[in-house]
Amino acid sequence: MFTFNFNFPKDSLSLDELSNYSPWLEKILSSTSSKPIHRKSADSLLREYGIDKWGTLLKQLKMTQVPEVSIADSLCLGPDRVSAFFLNNKYYTAQLYDIHAAYSAFVMQVMAHYSKPNDHIVDLGAGYGSLSLKMSRIPTFSQNTFSLLEFTQPGVDCINLLSSRSQTITNIGLCDLNNLDISAYDLPAGSLFFTSWVLACLPSYLSSTIQKIIDLKPKYVIHFEPCFEFYNLAYPLSSFLWRKYTFLNDYNRTILGALTTFEAESKITFDCRVPNIFGCNPLCPISLLVWKPL
Numbered sequence: 155m156f157t158f159n160f161n162f163p164k165d166s167l168s169l170d171e172l173s174n175y176s177p178w179l180e181k182i183l184s185s186t187s188s189k190p191i192h193r194k195s196a197d198s199l200l201r202e203y204g205i206d207k208w209g210t211l212l213k214q215l216k217m218t219q220v221p222e223v224s225i226a227d228s229l230c231l232g233p234d235r236v237s238a239f240f241l242n243n244k245y246y247t248a249q250l251y252d253i254h255a256a257y258s259a260f261v262m263q264v265m266a267h268y269s270k271p272n273d274h275i276v277d278l279g280a281g282y283g284s285l286s287l288k289m290s291r292i293p294t295f296s297q298n299t300f301s302l303l304e305f306t307q308p309g310v311d312c313i314n315l316l317s318s319r320s321q322t323i324t325n326i327g328l329c330d331l332n333n334l335d336i337s338a339y340d341l342p343a344g345s346l347f348f349t350s351w352v353l354a355c356l357p358s359y360l361s362s363t364i365q366k367i368i369d370l371k372p373k374y375v376i377h378f379e380p381c382f383e384f385y386n387l388a389y390p391l392s393s394f395l396w397r398k399y400t401f402l403n404d405y406n407r408t409i410l411g412a413l414t415t416f417e418a419e420s421k422i423t424f425d426c427r428v429p430n431i432f433g434c435n436p437l438c439p440i441s442l443l444v445w446k447p448l
């Protein structure tokens with residue numbers, strides 16, 4: 155249904171070769187720990203994103219004459235950083251910037267499929283706005299409006315700098331998916347909500363959060379998220395590595411389960427579930443989950 159437009163190298167990597175691109179394979183195989191190495195908490199995430207990632211980016215963007223999202227992407231992802239990625243059940247290498255460009259193009263393809271002109275698009279956990287800002291600038295989405303909501307103030311500040319007062323971006327502000335209150339943003343019923351690599355950072359996808367999203371009457375809710383529950387299909391060796399990587403990094407392991415509980419109660423229905431589509435991080439590929447309220 156959805157395809158990845160990626161001019162990837164014809165030679166894939168073996169798992170042994172993959173270990174040249176990630177210190178994690180050795181860590182995973184040697185770890186006997188029954189506890190995560192990197193515990194996630196609100197404080198650790200505020201440190202990781204608010205200070206280290208988006209905080210550093212904000213300082214760099216403030217020194218840039220014309221802050222642009224492509225410049226922000228280059229500052230975060232390049233230049234000349236070769237990295238491994240996962241696609242079609244194989245591992246490859248490419249420039250990190252190009253891997254993320256292919257991922258952005260995939261996100262846009264899915265969002266274009268589910269949206270109509272004039273639909274409002276809500277990006278929850280938008281980071282520095284990379285995906286939505288790019289989306290808002292291409293003709294396919296020229297008639298859509300956007301809300302970019304993010305957990306960290308430096309992320310919000312980056313979005314404000316990069317959005318250059320675009321007319322189609324109607325809300326930029328804070329949100330916390332662990333304690334969701336976005337009523338102040340006045341989001342229209344029938345909006346499309348999406349998350350990309352955000353639920354993964356949370357301890358769980360809370361029932362109260364899912365219910366609050368349902369109460370906002372979305373047209374569709376689209377998740378581009380790693381789903382631990384899908385790390386058990388074919389390819390048992392890769393699945394083992396992905397499960398252990400997810401555990402050691404304390405990423406969410408119950409995203410799909412949280413939603414299937416709502417499905418079992420006939421509160422939502424899935425439109426699409428595609429496991430393990432792509433891994434910008436080869437040890438944690440994302441799946442596509444699309445649902446809507448019943």
Ligand SMILES: C[S@@+](CC[C@H](N)C(=O)[O-])C[C@H]1O[C@@H](n2cnc3c(N)ncnc32)[C@H](O)[C@@H]1O
Pocket residue numbers: 199203204278279280281282284285304305306309329330331332349350351352355356
């Ligand atoms: C890996 S980044 C992804 C950013 C963006 N969605 C993307 O794909 O480019 C994870 C983002 O989730 C945000 N985040 C972490 N905890 C959150 C929470 N409780 N509520 C909303 N966003 C959160 C972080 O601040 C960070 O911007």
